[in-house]
Amino acid sequence: MEFDLSWIFLGLPLAFGLGWFASRFDLRQMREENRRAPKAYFKGLNYLLNEQQDQAIDAFIEAVQSDPDTTELHFALGNLFRRRGEYNRAVRVHEHLLSRGDLSRADRERAQHALALDFLKAGLLDRAEDALRRLEGSAFEGQARMALLAIYERSRDWPQASDIARRMHDAQQGDFSTRLAHYLCEQALALAAHGELPAAQALLEQALATAPQAPRARIELARLQQRQGQPEAAFDTLQALAQAAPAALPLAAPLLVETATATGQAPLAQALLQHHYEDMPSLDLLEAVVALEAANADTAAVGREWYVRHLEREPSLVAATKWLAGETLTHEQFHPQIQRALEQAAKPLTRYRCAACGFEARQHFWQCPGCQTWDSYPARRVEEL
Numbered sequence: 001m002e003f004d005l006s007w008i009f010l011g012l013p014l015a016f017g018l019g020w021f022a023s024r025f026d027l028r029q030m031r032e033e034n035r036r037a038p039k040a041y042f043k044g045l046n047y048l049l050n051e052q053q054d055q056a057i058d059a060f061i062e063a064v065q066s067d068p069d070t071t072e073l074h075f076a077l078g079n080l081f082r083r084r085g086e087y088n089r090a091v092r093v094h095e096h097l098l099s100r101g102d103l104s105r106a107d108r109e110r111a112q113h114a115l116a117l118d119f120l121k122a123g124l125l126d127r128a129e130d131a132l133r134r135l136e137g138s139a140f141e142g143q144a145r146m147a148l149l150a151i152y153e154r155s156r157d158w159p160q161a162s163d164i165a166r167r168m169h170d171a172q173q174g175d176f177s178t179r180l181a182h183y184l185c186e187q188a189l190a191l192a193a194h195g196e197l198p199a200a201q202a203l204l205e206q207a208l209a210t211a212p213q214a215p216r217a218r219i220e221l222a223r224l225q226q227r228q229g230q231p232e233a234a235f236d237t238l239q240a241l242a243q244a245a246p247a248a249l250p251l252a253a254p255l256l257v258e259t260a261t262a263t264g265q266a267p268l269a270q271a272l273l274q275h276h277y278e279d280m281p282s283l284d285l286l287e288a289v290v291a292l293e294a295a296n297a298d299t300a301a302v303g304r305e306w307y308v309r310h311l312e313r314e315p316s317l318v319a320a321t322k323w324l325a326g327e328t329l330t331h332e333q334f335h336p337q338i339q340r341a342l343e344q345a346a347k348p349l350t351r352y353r354c355a356a357c358g359f360e361a362r363q364h365f366w367q368c369p370g371c372q373t374w375d376s377y378p379a380r381r382v383e384e385l
């Protein structure tokens with residue numbers, strides 16, 4: 001007969017369960033009770049040894065019906081099945097536990113939670129949602145709400161996600177104000193995509209009020225104002241962003257240049273950008289400074305000197321590549337090839353990287369598509385990390 005590793009996985013918790021069961025009886029009692037209850041266990045064990053796992057489960061279910069003390073054995077079996085990816089079996093075990101009338105409240109909640117985990121792992125989100133909702137008011141409420149939040153975020157059901165996050169915020173299970181603001185921003189973007197700009201703006205203002213310290217609502221609001229032909233309002237919003245969340249300014253630097261140029265406030269924007277660049281020599285702020293200098297006839301010739309100044313502070317391949325692009329080389333005929341090679345080498349350095357899971361992307365994400373963490377992308381490029 002071939003040796004199967006799964007025996008060990010099945011056998012260990014079974015041995016624990018049986019050991020625990022046996023320890024509850026002294027020998028004299030055992031002799032008396034042996035005649036009544038545990039036959040089903042040995043039947044189950046026999047099936048297991050013969051690799052008839054379905055029949056073994058049936059035997060254990062029968063054992064549970066005649067002896068309520070086997071709850072732990074059931075939990076062990078259920079968890080075991082889930083870990084092995086046998087979700088149908090795990091669900092069957094936990095549903096059977098739940099159908100029992102004599103289960104204590106604590107065990108009932110535990111079984112309900114285990115059942116929700118079975119559905120989650122199996123990817124049956126509708127059934128997981130239903131099972132998780134039944135855990136409201138139980139000892140597993142906090143965990144269940146977090147799992148529900150993940151389900152609603154994954155299905156982009158922002159109103160339901162907001163409802164759960166607000167309840168957790170009110171119950172002091174954490175500060176969910178930034179997340180609530182993100183949900184409002186997501187809904188605003190969906191409205192804006194359908195051309196409902198005033199409604200989108202109202203939601204962004206609500207997001208701003210919910211989390212005034214968070215940068216996203218101001219950046220999205222400035223974009224929307226610019227789109228509605230209000231560059232002055234957009235410029236003001238970005239000035240407020242520089243005040244409230246300066247670390248996020250690199251994300252809005254190109255928009256700042258655009259709105260400042262449109263409203264004739266380039267000198268003000270230049271001063272603002274240079275001030276923040278001194279504190280934080282960001283590549284995006286550098287690009288914005290160079291772009292504003294290039295747009296001005298008086299400074300167009302010296303704009304690229306900013307790259308050299310940056311290189312004195314940081315050894316940056318990105319800045320070196322950009323400076324070199326405007327240079328005249330002795331062997332000018334080879335410049336395109338050299339430039340292409342450098343740009344290719346510098347490209348991965350201009351990505352954004354999730355601080356939680358390391359996922360890299362060409363664009364900045366407010367929620368990581370890899371690990372679903374919010375605000376895990378710094379507003380800096382890989383080269384600056």
Ligand SMILES: [Zn+2]
Nearest residue numbers: 354357368371
């Ligand atoms: Zn991530």
